[in-house]
Amino acid sequence: MTLNKADVVIVGGGLMGSAAAFFLRQRGQSVILLERDQIGQYASGVNFGNVRRQGRFLGQLELANRSWALWKRLPELIDDDLEFIASGHMRVCYREDEIPELEAYAAAPEAAQLDLQIYRGSELHARFPFLGKDVKGGSYAPHDGHANPRLAAPAFARAARRLGARIEERTEVAQVQKVGDGFSISTTDGRQFSAGQLLITAGAWGQKLSAQFGEPVPLETNGPQMAVTEPVPYALPTVIGVYTKIPEEVIYFRQIPRGNIVIGGGYRSKPDMLNRRAYVEPRSILNQLDQMRRLLPGVGNLNIIRVWSGIEGYLPDSLPVMGPSGNVDGLYYAFGFCGHGFQLGPGVGDVMAELISTGSTRTSIEPFSIRRFALSAEQRSKAS
Amino acid sequence: MATARLNTHRVVIVGAGPAGVRCAQTLVAAGFKPILIDENRRDGGQIYRRQPEGFTRSYTTLYGTEADKARDLHESFDRLRPQIDYRPDTLAWNLTPGQLCCVSQGLHTTVDYDALILCTGATDRLMPIEGWQLGGTYSLGGAQIALKAQAVSIGHRVVFMGSGPLLYLVASQYVKAGATVAAVLDTSPLGLRIKALPKLMARPGLLFTGMKLLAQLYRAKIPVHLGISPLQVLGEAVTGVSGVRVRTANGETLTVACDAVALGYHLRPETQLADLAGCRMRFDEASGQWWLEVDEEGRTSVSGVYAAGDGSKIRGADAAEHAGRLVALALLRDLQLPVDAAQVAEQRQALKVMDDFRLGLAQAFPWPAAQAKALPDEAIVCRCEMISAGELRRTVSEKGACEVNRAKAFSRVGMGRCQGRYCSQAGAEVIAAAAGVPVQEVGRQRGQAPVKPLSMLTREVAP
Secondary structure, eight states, X not given: OGGXXXXXXXXXXXXXHHHHHHHHXXXXXXXXXXXXXXXXXXHHHHSOOEEOOTTSOGGXXXXXXXXXXXXXXXXXXXXXXXXXXXXXXXXXXXXXXXXXXXXXXXXXXXXXXXXXXXXXXXXXXXXXXXXXXXXXXXXXXXXXXXXXXXXXXXXXXXXXXXXXXXXXXXXXXXXXXXXXXXXEEEETTSOEEEEEEEEEOOGGGHHHHHHHTTOOOOOEEEBOOEEEEOOOOOOOOSEEEEOOSSGGGOOEEEEOTTSOEEXXXXXXXXXXXXXXXXXXXXXXXXXXXXXXXXHOGGGGGOEEEEEEOOOEEEOTTSOOEEEEXXXXXXXXXXXXXXXXXXXXXXXXXXXXXXXXXXXXXXXXXXXXXXXXXXXXXXXXXXXX | OHHHHHHHOOEEXXXXXXXXXXXXXXXXXXXXXXXXXXXXXXXXXXXXXXXXTTOOOOHHHHHGGGHHHHHHHHHXXXXXXXXSEEEOSOEEEEEETTXXXXXXXXXXXXXXXXXXXXXXXXXXXXXXXBTTTSTTEEEHHHHHHHHHHHOOOSOSEEEEEEESHHHHHHHHHHHHTTOEEEEEEESSOHHHHHHHHHHHTTSHHHHHHHHHHHHXXXXXXXXXXXXXXXXXXXXETTTEEEEEEEEOTTSOEEEEEOSEEEEEESEEEOOHHHHHTTOXXXXXXXXXXXXXXXXXXXXXSSTTEEEOGGGTSOOOHHHHHHHHHHHHHHHHHHTTOOOOHHHHHHHHHHHHHHHHHHHHHHHHSOOOHHHHHHSOTTSEEETTTTEEHHHHHHHHHTTOOOSHHHHHHHHOTTOSTTTTTTTHHHHHHHHHHHHTSOGGGGOOOOOOSOSSOEETTOEEXXX
């Protein structure tokens, strides 16, 4: 039984768990990572692949900056570049009165490292001549970019394994509990694991485990809607996304060097959590076609060759759950990244490893504490 | 009560080949008005594909020994047409429970259904060979369509290579049309055919037709080699195919000059819509590929979804006609409508004979699984994404991807325009060989929408 013991057990082998396993090993902690299915199979593997900082909650940029520095060091860190290209990211809007909002974001002290530049009018269309005439302004982030999500979590898990982490795929956790100074984890196939510290990185299933420690959170699941075109000559290196308050106008795309244009945004679907499958809703693809023709009129002659979805966890304030438990010593969470966790992945792994190894982190993650939901529960009980 | 069901039960058939047409005919006879959706501009499917309007070749010219069957199917369809809701040139690209998503000439419509009958047919089953990405390399089915639909040959001097009945059928059709056939190169050895004779005798007429095709080729002095191993399609990227190189049964290297080559190893079913509907698949040992799980009469594992023809079981066009009638009768029975038991029994008996024959074909013209293992690392497996066998093998050996969808995610094999139609079966063989497990253990590539590429110019029709 001692074989199943480690300093840290991580539950959930998405990008967060895989990156945390890697950085924990770098810090000398023994690690067992338990994944119910395959590494990076859900939200981590099917997302759009945006390595984007701009547009995030300003209080998240410190974490995003830390992650960005790791993205830049990827090949030497994990022996895989994950097809990351710092190709630039352009956040555009269709309304003149939205430009001041982009300007305010660019001017925020937290966004200083992003070197955002605001474009509008003829200057915008001269610089990005392929954009539709409805585009009125945009914020250009020269250092942001994109990468291949299918490769990310598996590459971090392989790198962690090379450093000595134990990765157990097809291992479903049934129960987690605090026992004495440590944790006992039982799996559905009857195995027992134990650890001094426990990290829950179970994505859309994170709240099932946090609830076992008395910390339920109102997590909702959504299926992102993705599509990809046939390949055409590489001409659009900049990732483009629309900033809008109208949900169906949300659209973003990136072209990869081999030529395909990856598209996401618009309506999301409700995943089938029983069978752990998420489907693409035909209406969301049709909406994407409309929106793409508006944003990138020249796209008309291309064909969509494949669409896909996945299972993502969302919290009501669109911020993740990240940090120590409010109830249990030695318990940590990093889940519910609300469809924008991909860029954060390496940084989250690094911060969680630092936090678990040293008891604190130099990066501000207070806004993501699970305690924000406990607090509102107390307030609710007072009100009743 | 039965009348009420006839009026309200929306039956949608996908595919206007032999299965779809006979299914529609049987349903019309029972009082239904089914919707028949077909991707082609005219009915008939692949084997009985009708030439475009204005073309004037005779039935004998177009369909040879199968002329009477083709004429009968086409005439049945023409009589049926006023009694069904026929929607040609329409791609069913996706579905949700109870609703089929269709696009025709750039316009998108949804079609509600209570029962969906998939008669989606089959496409060529292909095994890669070094150089098969060169211009001038076609599938056997593609070569046949070029001739049948447009009366053109795929080249001036054509090699037919692979195995299965289609190899001889298409080669002889080319000879008859006056094309220069440089050689017919069959990977299956004579011995296997002799062993399979007892099963093939289930349909002596068809066996005789096959022998006649072979005799025609010999009479035309076309070199026919059995038991060959394909080595390479020769040529240059710019100028395309210039020849093929194979190893003959007695171990010699044979090079045949040509400017086009048609390849194929019998057929694989088109199961994407069934897959998207959540229908279960099963591994068919005889043919070594995944088929739709259907009962004897064509019911899938999903209530209200049925299948018939080569899209569910590869048994050929004659079987497809019987299966099309039978699946319609199954639906009628499921709706508690009167069904003629003798008619059901007749279809089932006919299909039993065809089942025996298809086992004989699988034995006589086996899928050359071992070729995948022997493919050189440089050979392209996935033509859409241009991924080599070596790259695919490395995802197994270095990244531990021993499952088809996992290997696809890492390597891109099966991710391109064809959605794995060309490469996923061979890719599975390469993965299985690299992982050292039987091919059924590496799974099958999941279907993803769109079933065929969807133009970004597609617009919704206002309701």
